[in-house]
Amino acid sequence: MDTHMLWLAGKEREGHGDIIPIEDPATGELFALCHAASPSDVEIAVASAQQAYESGVWSRTSRHHRADVLEECAKLLTEALPELIALESKQTGRVIREMNAQVPSLTRWFKYYASLLRVEERPVLPTVGKLHNFIDRVPLGVVVQITPFNHPLLIAVKKLVPALAAGNSVIVKPSELTPLTTLLLAKVLQKAGVPDGVLSVLPGLGAVTGKALVEHPLVRKLDVTGGTEAGRTIGKIVGGNLAKYTAELGGKAPVIVFENADIDVAVNGIVFGSFVASGQTCVASTRIIVQSSIIHELLDKLKIKVASITERMGAPSNKDSTMGPLISERQLRRVESLVEQAQEHRYAVPLVGGKQMTNRSSLDEFDFSKGYFFEPTVLVSTENQSVTKTSIWREEAFGPVIVVAMFDDEEEAISLANDTEFGLGAGIWTQDLSQAFRVSEQIRAGITWVNTHHRNDPSSPWGGATNASGVGSENGIEAYHAYTTTKSTIINYASPEESLAADDWFGTSEKVRYG
Secondary structure (H helix, E strand, O other), X not given: OEEEOXXXXXXXEOOOOOOEEEXXXXXXXXXXXXXXXXXXXXXXXXXXXXXXXXXOOOOOOOHHHHHHHHHHHHHHHHHOHHHHHHHHHHHHOOOHHHHHHHHHHHHHHHHHHHHHHHHOOOOEEOOOOOEEEEXXXXXXXXXXXXXXXXXXXXXXXXXXXXXXXXXXXXXXXXXXXXXXXXXXXXXXXXHHOOOOOOEEEOOOOHHHHHHHHHHOOOEEEEEEEOOHHHHHHXXXXXXXXXXEEEEEOOOOEEEEEOOOOOHHXXXXXXXXXXXXXXXXXXXXXXXXXXXXXXXXXXXXXXXXXXHHHHHOOOOOXXXXXXXXXXXXXXXXXXXXXXXXXXXXXXXXXXXXXXXXXXXXXXXXXXXXXXXXXXXXXXXXXXXXXXXXXXXXXXXXXXXXXXXXXXXXXXXXXXXXXXXXXOOOEEEEEOOOHHXXXXXXXXXXXXXXXEOOOOOOOOOOOEOOOOHHHEEOOEOHHHHHHHOEEXXXXXXXXXXXXXXXXXXXXXXXXXXXXXX
């Protein structure tokens, strides 16, 4: 069994915390061990990061050099893809077909921010008088990023690249469930030219490693992806330190399907948005809101499509397998409980699925009973007013379970979509362009897709519209700016004679400047 160490200031080092067992969620077997960072390890990492920042080895190097390094990161990441893809699938349980699609796309983030560095302009402000006022964006210093289990590499890259592009020193705390690919990524980045001390990866428990990082007074920004309650707790601590804060938190994405939508295309979109990553995504389309005139046709096609996923599930390493397990037994039991509660008073009934998988795969004889597999599940509301009060409608399940509710008119559809404390992602399916614009403007979500779902690009902001779904956003120039602060420089280019005439505030002339 391999044992993985911390990546501390450019070197592999033993951690002084407890050893973390890493489990394959598809089989329940432990396949690796990982050192955890103690508070003393955190102190070393922060001190090294601060020293690197103050030295200017990365923070004051030219933007073109940083762009070159990011482009080299993209190149070396491509070379490391086979190892990264296999390890990402192993530690998350995600099927290999998903990883083959997702992991290679991460090179786009390195290329995008490298390009942004090369073309960013320095603003010159229209100040009054003979003054030249220009603005620079400078790094914050030491920043901490806390990443979740569901997309370990994707979310680490989304956070790391803009922070490094801006010149910061970065410490990443990956989920204790899935730390291995982030540790491997750090080695790739060092090889590409990220200096020692600029990047550390510290696996560990949130209550120990995470707490020590969040509370550290030298940390100038905290960027977290996780649950809403954890985000609120971390935000209070970060606010006390007057540090910057970005949080990508919970979601309960609605998808509205209007009667003029192409139903086959909509069903494909719903299934992708709902069951990719076994539903373990913050923008999973978990509340499907369908116009009454097409409800029966859509449910018939949805049932067939979802059943086909179940039939083709197998070992995550099988390139033909369609969906993997949940991350842990704890998560499996939570999803089971939510489904049972929804059915308890018949507020929703299962159209397909609804239980843990304990059989063998018809695809490849893989034994589902050893892992944490749950059937892709569609629950149908028996009465809208009742189902909207259930936990499965209101809480983030983080599993392959969706609820279908019905509406009669556009106003009711919007009301059902906005019936949540969350506001991260949403989807609309319609072939009426006016309706698409009209409804999207009224949906309370930071990201709204029309006739598609779960699209993600380095240039496109990704963040919530409500506090329950987070603060700030990832991606785009906004993320880069969030990892910088502005530095204003004002140069007086007036002649000495002009300065003497206008700037002698305590002289006898009445014609002196102010501001």
